[in-house]
Amino acid sequence: MARIVGGLGTSHVPSIGAALDKGLRDTPEWKPFFDGYVPAQEWVREQRPDVAVVVFNDHFNALFLDRVPTFAVGCAAEYHPVDEGWGPRAIPPFEGAADFAWHLVDTLVDNHFDPEIIQEIKVDHGLQVPMELFWGRPPEAWPVKVVPIFVNVLQYPIPRPDRLYALGEVLGRAIADYDSDERFVVLGTGGLSHQLQGARAGFVNPDADRRFLQDIAHDPGKLAGWSREQYVETFGGEGAELIMWLVMRGALDPEVVVRHRHYFVPASMTGAGMIVLENA
């Protein structure tokens, strides 16, 4: 049976990808941010995951407001980067793990989660940036296949935090039940605190971010029990996307070990966080 080797959490700020594109990795502004990911990249190299399930949101790049799936699972063979207005980025396409994706859809529906099933879609910085941060940008092909899980965290009503945690629990069972010897990681992405809109734009909350990086490991039930309003108030209008980390956490066992943790503020306008978790 397939095995989950760990859970990864990270911010997915587009400026991170832009900084890499512009060769700013080692500038004083960005170096402390990127250096914090070096131990996580070593962890990924040692663990050699075959499949990455990436929980993220499209930022109105591949999906428009004409149809807004609350949950969607990519079941495609390949995902190309989308043009977000700046032109195409020089990163390889992502190979999909389509067989597992269909197994996941079956398992989700059997457990009362009914996702949209996607066959053709491009992926934006929400998926690209976490992959670049943990794997580094490869010259030709990514050394891991992906299964994108798209979550609507922009058009209200967005799903409840406890629902995302429950989705993660089903995802964990789907991996455990999958007839394969492949090694899986689950990525929860987004956040941490930031707000891009309104007179409160520029809001960040480093104390709450640091507390979140503790609680996501050791008290996830508390975070799953928060209301959406609490997330918006505590982490900002766009920071509420942090609820997507709960899917990653739900896929792991109740007891976890923190292998690596990193926090940096501000990455562009965002409190940027990272965590590497393993089942205890």
Place this chain on the structure above:
Amino acid sequence: MGGEPDRIPDTPLLDRERQLRGYRMNKMAMGLGDPANRAAFKADEPAYLDRFGLNEEEKAAVLSRDWKEMVRLGGNLFFILKISAVDPVRITEIGAHQAGMDHESFLRDRLGKKV
């Protein structure tokens, strides 16, 4: 949280009312993900805006790059960013404009940067 007014001050969320109010403007900006549309936007911006049926108020907000007004009219930042990519304008400048602060104060006082 559905169609109710925002409960958290100065924090506009994309609820039903804003989705409907901003639909045309957001659809216009979504189009800028396509290089051909970016070229059309740069060549004749008012004509590009007319293609998407923007009214005078919406056109004025876009043409003057009044980010705060675009958001008030239902524009969502993730669409508006595609306009800023064409210009280009930094996201922190858009943030400062909405906060009613100059850029340097915004970086320092909101984001905690040493400037």
